Amino acid sequence: MTVPPIPVVKPVPPPAPTAPVPITPVTPAPVPSPTVKPVSPTPIAPVATPSPTLSPVAPTGTLTPVASCCPKAAHFTASSTVSDYFGFDDKTNLVSTVGVDEYWLPPTKAKSLPSNRETRDGAAWMSVEEGKTAKAKINFAGHSGVGCISNVTFKPDTPAHVSVVSSTVAGAVAVFEIKGGTEGECSVEVVCSGKTVGYIHVACYKPQAFRVAICNINQPAPPPPPPPTPPAGAAAPTTPATPPPPALNLPVPAMSLSGYQSFFDEVYKQAVAPITLSSLAGYNLPATPSVLGGNFFDAGNSMGYNHFVANYGSIRAQTDAIHAAVSARDPGYDYYLYLMPMPNLTPPPPETSRLNGYVNTISGTYGIFFNAGPGLTSTAAHEFGHLLGLRHPNDTAGASQYPTHLQATTAAEIRANTSVNDTLNLMGYGHPRPARKALRLKQWKSIPNR
DSSP states (O other), X not given: OOOOOOOOOOOXXXXXXXXXXXXXXXXXXXXXXXXXXXXXXXXXXXXXXXXXXXXXXXXXXXXXXXXXXXXXXXXXXXXXSGGGOSEEESSTTOOSSTTTSSTTSSTTSOOOOOSSTTOSSSOOEEEEEBTOEEEEEEEEESOSSHHHHTTOEEEESSTTTEEEEEEEEETTEEEEEEXXXXXXXEEEEEEETTEEEEEEEEEEEOOOOEEEEEXXXXXXXXXXXOXXXXXXXXXXXXXXXXXXXOOBSSOOOOOOHHXXXXXXXXXXXXXXXXXXXXXXXXXXXXXXXXXXXTTSSOTXXXXXXXXHHHTHHHHHHHHHHHHHHHHHHSOOOSEEEEEOOOSOSSOOTTOOOBOOEEESSTTOSEEEEOOOSTTHHHHHHHHHHHHTTOOOTTOGGGGGGSOGGGSOOSHHHHHHTOOTTOTTBTTSOOSSGGXXXXXOHHHHHTSTTO
């Protein structure tokens, strides 16, 4: 076996040494010494020793209570008992579309008291006498029980005119009672948690009282002719027959003063105008000339409208004479009403209607009425309304006594003397006649001395 030769290693010489590079020292810049300015201490006011008794301080501003629940809407209707209130008017602010435009429909509608109280939003009006009370019903919607209704409060915008006496909750209805203050108009809001949920308007009045006399007018029938003279030589009757008292030309009217008084009370209480009725002794016209057969009543012994118009001068002269005689005999009344019932309630042809009564003039001194049928007391109250200055709804001279929507303006309304929106107004000709009793806000305002 052959052994390989061992290699020869040559040494590597080390690198030549490098000269060192000198380092230049850096001199740091001098740092200025900080200057400290002394701060004067703020004097501390001594704290007074607290009083053992703390005086509470009343908060300022208006606090609005937040109720746990509230009804969404409230609107007012008349009490079911007429004696609970003076007047209740749900027609002056009648909406254009009933069941749609009322402020409380739908209940969630935002509500606020209008600046014009006669806005047609469905809100009702009440009248009340100074110092007296009146009640209405409040109907609530959008609530969850009696507890929610009990959270409402009442806010008169003019507390001098009316105050809220009480409210009693029963189911979804509350009985609301107010008291009249000084004369004037105001509104009462129903409020819950600071939000208006409903309102009513109130007219407070001083009472305007009137004394009215009612008198029956009649006429004896002409006396019977004298008995014939016995022929010559015949024996005269030994005992002359006593002639019977003459019958009356006119039907004897059923004069029930209490019935008239009750009707007048209900009607004119609305306008805070108390009426005191007095029944006078009847007045008999002379037996001749007869008022029948066309001399006063028409040929059919009715008071046909055409006959009245054609003979107004002579009819008016006779009623003026009646009034002069009765008022001289029984002075001291503000107004006089005369009942002179027509014998026949059916006007003869060619008459198409009859006149039930008239007054000597609007705002005059007397009225006379001829109707002896149903609604006699309503006729008397209607004619008395004319004496107080009230006019028919179709009378353009009385436009200020009715809002536009309660005036009789269409051909049919003018002919019927009745607004379709207020068929039972006292001063219209709506039916049934005995139910014709209503007076409205502008009529309340038209009472004399107001």
